[in-house]
Every structure is written in structure tokens, then in C-alpha cells.
Amino acid sequence: MSKNRDNSPPPRPRWPRYGVDAPAFPAVLGAAGTACCLAAGRWRPRRNAMATAGAVLLAGTGVYLHTTLHGKLRIWQRELDRAGLTGDERLLDLGCGRGAVLIEAARRLPRGQAVGVDLWSGEDQSGNRPEATLANAAAAGVADRVEVRTADMTELPFADDSFDVVTSALAIHNIPTSESRYRAVDEAMRVLRPGGQLIIADFWPMARKYAAHIGQGTLRGLGPGYWYSGPWLGVTLLHTVKKG
Template structure:
């Protein structure tokens, strides 16, 4: 585990920029859509089918980009408002990336603190680097209440009961094996104090598995603003409270 300090050189960021989730996916989706449309203009056989497929793929790309650039931010603002934080909590964000949830939470913690952990994979989020997250926090005016660490979600470098809230936005599913995904959820519960809250957004099958694994929690779909191309890649919120 390493901590990325705020006194290291930071990029010049005038306002927070959170990048694109899994950037290769919309790039391929859009390219496939464009290829279908071009092919439809050249080949008479199957023209209608190609044009329909191309239009659908381009529409899915647009929905995906809306979600990753705007929709998910609006959803998390609403969910953090719904959480009714008191303002003095210690909050941990798993797979914080460039800080979309971390920073939005920190805005609500004037006397609290928000900590993010990540392994900083550019495959999972474009431009995913700790210095970018810290620069985003500075641009949002919350750098005094944000820290980030390079750490694995399956082996968190924090003591039991260190946090009042643990959040995670579409990060745990990136862990390859089911066993390690469950270990990450167990780690999240371990570092929560009794009565603390776990708030995890992930694709529906994963969120349901996490709830089944811990044997509790409520599940709620987050709607079209959190569709990665369509309802088949919609996101569900798991909310659970650690037993006292």
C-alpha cells in the first residue's frame, strides 16, 4: 500500500474531470456502428439491416457516453443526498478512479474525511492516475478532506471499524474471480464500524451476488441515467448496514 501525498506535483485542473469508464468499450461500439452505416451505403444486399444495426450501435454509444460523463454523476449526487450524511463521517471509496464519488462525498463532509483506494488501471477509466484524482479534489475545493491510496480492495490497509460509510461505483466487478469479489465485499464490511453503511453500485447480477453473499441489504435499480448502452447494462445500488 502506498499513499499518494497532496504535496506531489499535480496537473493543472480548473474543474474536476472524471474521464470515461472502460474507454475501449464505447470506442469499439462507435466504430462498429460507423462501419455498419458505411457498409449500408455501399452494399445493396442487407442494406436495411446494416443501417439499423449501425444506428442502434451509435445510439448505444451515445447512451454510454452520457452515463459515464453526466448521468452517473447526477445519480450519485442524488444518492449521497439520500444518504443524509451528518458531515463528520469517515468515508472510504473503493475503486475511486478519478474521484467522481469520492469528491462528491467530500463536498458533504465539512468536518469529516474521504479516502479513496484504487490500483489506477487506465483500462477501467481513462487517464486514471492518483495525481489526477488529487488535482480534481483541489479543483473542487475539497483537497483538505481527501486522501488517496494505492491499495487492493481485497486486502485493505485499514483497521477494523475505521469508517462510517464505504462506497463503491462500478469497481468491484472488475475483480476477475467471484471469490476475490466476495473478499472485497467482506473487506468493506470489516473496515466499517458497527452501524456503518455500505453503498455499492454495480451491474445487477453482481449487486445481487454481493447481497446474497452478505445475507442482507436492499437492492434498487438506478434507472436510465446509469445505463451503459442500454438496460441490459443497467446499474443497481446495494445498500447495507453493518450489524451492531
């Protein structure tokens, strides 16, 4: 058996690292929970109420971190499997961030291409920058089929009917006005070819509005694995096939 000449250990395999969604939110949630628990030990008149509030807030923090680090990844694996990709599609991911959905899609496209667009806001995802996305693609072994661009979802730099699938994971709601959010959905439909699939995951009130705006599609709750602290911030999937 051959040995490394300098006797150094073999390099550890690299794994994609996707960061934390809206990192300020769980930080504030956890801090508030901790503060309530500490106050419960000092404030006798409402000790039980403070302790309960602290426990709920800390539990919500744990649920949030599980979703952003593990739960959403497993759910997107399932949903991309359900999409029935044949491997040669061209897929666009809106608000790709550090590539959680983009890279999972690229794994299923050995003869295709996965393109991600983002404005790279660190408020929406920790460490959000194109270099991090490309590093994750390389770590996952799919760099040859992944492309990222800096682009606004409301003005996509692509021709009509140029993608077989368009995805978006909890990104469109970050656009500040409803008019602009609807424009992003319209842009997604514009670049999608007839017969192509639109797959959007967003908070349930938003997903319902997107479906109403385009007048088609099915809505399905994604369950506790996609809760951001609790069911009040649960995520719904909008799926539709563009009519010819």
C-alpha cells in the same frame, strides 16, 4: 474597480475532470456502429438491417458517454444526499478512480474525511492516476479532506470498524474471480463500523450476488441515467447498514 496590472484575463475556474469509464468499450462500440452505417450504403441485400444495427450501436455509444460523463454523477449526488450524511463521517471509496464519487462525498463532509483506494488501471478509466484524483479534489475545493492510497480492495490497509460509510461505483466487478470479488465485499464490511452504511453500485447481476453473499441489504435499479449503452448493462445499487 481594480484591474489586473498586466491586463491579462482572470484565470478560468478549474472543474474536476473524471474521464471515461472503460474507454476502449465506447470506442469499439462507436467504430462498429460507424462501420455498419457505411456498409449499409454499399451492401444492398441487407441495407436496412445494417443501417438499423449501425443506428443501435451509435445510439448505445451516445447513452454510454452520457452515463460516464454526466448521468452517473447526477445519480451519485442524489444517492449521497439520500445517505443523510451529517458532515463529520469518515468515508472510504473503493476503486475511486479519478474521484467522481470520492469528491462528491467530500463536498458533504466539511468536518470529515473521504479516503479513496485504487490500483489505478487506465483500462478501467481514462487517465486514471492518483495525481489526477488529487488535482480534481483541489479543483473542487475539497483537497483538505481527501486522501488517496494505492491499495487492493481485497486486502484493505485499514483497521476493523474504521469507516462510517463505504462506497464503490462500478469497481468490484473488475476483480477477475468471484472469490476475490466476495473477498472485497467482506473487506468493505470489515472496515465498516456497526451501524455504518455500505453503498455499492455495480451491474445488476453482480450487485445481486454481493447482497446474497453478505445476506443483507436492499437492491434498487438506478435507471437509464446509469445505463452503459442500454438496459442490458444497467447498474443496480446495493445499500445496507452493518449490524452491530
